[in-house]
Amino acid sequence: MSALKQTALRYVLGLELIIVLFFYLGGSGGIVAWRYANAINSDLLKDIKSLETELVQINKELAERKQNPFYQESIARKELQMAYKNETVYLLPES
DSSP states (O other), rough: OOHHHHHHHHHHHHHHHHHHHHHHHHSSSHHHHHHHHHHHHHHHHHHHHHHHHHHHHHHHHHHHHHHOOHHHHHHHTTTTTOTTTTTOOOOOOOO
């Protein structure tokens, strides 16, 4: 192969390498996009952990309310406006 062809081939391969590196580092699917996706992913994982802890607390509260008759009675009285048969209910105006 002649020296001119070898030099041209080296330039073409070098240019191709530069183009591939450019798209790898800065393209829409490159490292910048990958880092951005990782940041979003880590934020979502933090949100998932906080929601899981909140869910555990809510489940504990729900189990406590199911077992404790005081909570059941207070919900029946306040939210459902229920009373025992022999009780007289007086509604006072809210101030």
